[in-house]
Amino acid sequence: MVDDKSKRDFRDRDRVSADEDYEVEYFAKTAGITPQQTRELIARHGNDRATLEAQARRLKGK
Template sequence: MADEKTKRDFRDRDRVSADEDYEVEYFATKTGITPQQVKELIAKHGNQRETLERVAKALRKQ
């Protein structure tokens, strides 16, 4: 199900959707990892933005 881009609220700001390419691309650019790595992290750790940012930061340091 696609996000309704005309509705502006903060219900899912704390999550990253692996189904939405623009969210994956944005998160990848923001954290300095590849979109494929973002999708793998979501599959492994879930879609909570805070957790993904922490794990991506650790991944980038390796």
């Protein structure tokens, strides 16, 4: 199901949905990793944005 972008609130700002391409692409762009790497991080560590940002920094450092 596609997100209704007209409904704006803060309920899931701390999550990244692997099912929504635009969320994956935005996170990948801002974190400096690929969308595929983003999906792998979500599969491995869950969809908590803070955790994913920390893991993306570690991934980029390698």
